[in-house]
């Protein structure tokens with residue numbers, strides 16, 4: 001291990017915040033700070049929940065200038081926390097996935113000549129000059145590219161083939177469809193693009209002082225990379241670029257992707273040395289996507305699952321099995337060749353839960369209080385069934401168009417009778433039961449879709465054979481602070497060893513990034529991430545058991561609910577799914593009688 005004084009920085013540029021964590025070589029968290037986009041810059045940039053929206057076209061995007069300001073501000077806050085920048089040996093980071101940043105022809109020269117007396121914003125985006133060919137980065141919540149997605153799904157024959165080749169079928173937020181739309185909507189801006197970064201490589205570029213390569217894991221969230229061959233896919237590039245010549249040009253703009261997730265891109269830019277006191281040889285290790293970085297926050301076993309309760313809800317596993325399909329994603333593992341990250345991603349995670357929470361909070365003084373939501377969720381019986389002969393109350397809660405399943409915004413409630421399989425639409429009005437039902441709905445969807453990846457296990461203490469489920473579920477992200485959600489998660493998903501959270505679960509992604517930096521700088525020839533981090537990992541100290549997992553009877557009852565849930569989804573998909581009316585994604589269903597939601601929709605707050 002390197003000197004105990006050595007420190008590593010990890011960043012997490014996600015939807016609503018930029019977070020930073022400083023970690024020692026022995027994996028201990030020393031300092032952390034964050035910039036909250038709404039609280040710090042909401043008025044200046046007009047953003048809400050970190051983004052801007054154009055509901056008429058289903059667009060969601062974020063101003064890149066705001067992220068520049070956030071970088072200087074988070075470093076200033078780390079200094080206020082007592083961080084001695086002189087001890088930093090290396091940095092890595094993560095960006096929300098799929099979003100692109102379009103650099104202008106001036107970018108390289110501006111990035112490499114930064115004056116430490118001025119801020120990044122004062123130099124990279126001014127009235128006179130800009131490092132960006134376009135001021136916004138399309139956000140992963142965008143739903144404007146159905147037409148482009150249809151072309152992507154068709155180009156290799158069918159969506160399944162696209163999934164086999166790239167790890168995913170076409171998705172609205174993926175960079176290929178996004179670049180295709182951007183090129184035709186803003187031809188003049190596209191003309192001025194010199195290079196294209198993902199959010200992760202954009203952040204790395206600032207620290208490096210030149211445009212950094214795209215990362216080997218994050219590149220598999222673009223619908224442009226042949227995951228089996230490990231190279232850009234010419235036909236998919238051509239579809240985005242519009243012609244063969246355009247494809248060659250686009251390939252150049254996207255650049256070379258190094259195979260090694262621990263690649264050292266070089267030393268930190270002089271700007272940060274002079275302005276903050278970083279050592280001039282502090283190393284920049286490849287930055288990756290926020291979900292890939294999250295699975296690096298612990299030595300995850302193939303039988304474990306992580307559930308990230310951020311703005312999005314994601315379900316993550318590390319696996320050597322490559323089984324792509326339309327509903328989920330396979331991505332290259334961020335550090336280890338031959339492994340993949342399995343991911344389910346939901347747009348309607350944290351914000352959808354907040355929308356239900358807000359129905360309980362009439363007091364203007366405590367708008368963000370979860371107490372009533374939690375108490376109600378825990379006192380409501382499973383799927384609102386007081387008696388075993390009652391029907392189950394199931395719902396879908398989508399303030400924004402959803403990814404899985406691909407349906408437009410809306411809310412639906414159904415009653416399901418397990419014995420007969422009968423399913424009936426019921427009033428979609430808000431009831432206090434929704435506190436429990438929304439969490440159940442999100443977890444039932446995870447259970448339904450993660451089934452192919454989980455194994456039947458034998459309980460090591462009792463020797464009893466258990467139905468397929470994860471060994472452990474680790475909760476991370478902002479929502480991991482909520483023990484009521486953790487409890488329901490364990491009841492629905494199981495996990496025979498229980499539900500855990502990381503000691504700093506809300507900051508797991510930045511932590512995983514910092515661990516990646518440690519591995520990139522300190523690894524011996526051929527030493528894997530799992531080996532290095534595993535040898536320093538202290539499971540007891542770094543994790544905490546927060547809820548029971550598998551409970552006989554409860555898990556089986558939710559097994560019945562999964563069947564009803566699947567039927568409900570099929571009905572809703574038949575009515576409004578697979579892109580139907582996605583372009584006008586801001587419209588709530590007529591059956592959405594929730595007055596608050598309808599009012600928000602009118603104000604264009606959700607699309």
Ligand SMILES: Nc1ncnc2c1ncn2[C@@H]1O[C@H](COP(=O)(O)OP(=O)(O)O)[C@@H](O)[C@H]1O
Pocket residue numbers: 014015016017309310311312350351353354370476477478479480481482506
């Ligand atoms: N106590 C809590 N209970 C439930 N959800 C919470 C709680 N605290 C924070 N959250 C949720 O966490 C979300 C932010 O999570 P975070 O992982 O920081 O977001 P991101 O990385 O997407 O910017 C918020 O939208 C909020 O709904």
Ligand SMILES: O=C(CO)[C@@H](O)[C@H](O)COP(=O)(O)O
Pocket residue numbers: 014015016095096097098140173221290291310311312313314345
């Ligand atoms: O689109 C995805 C993953 O495919 C999202 O998970 C984004 O990566 C944003 O994550 P958070 O801001 O919720 O962490």
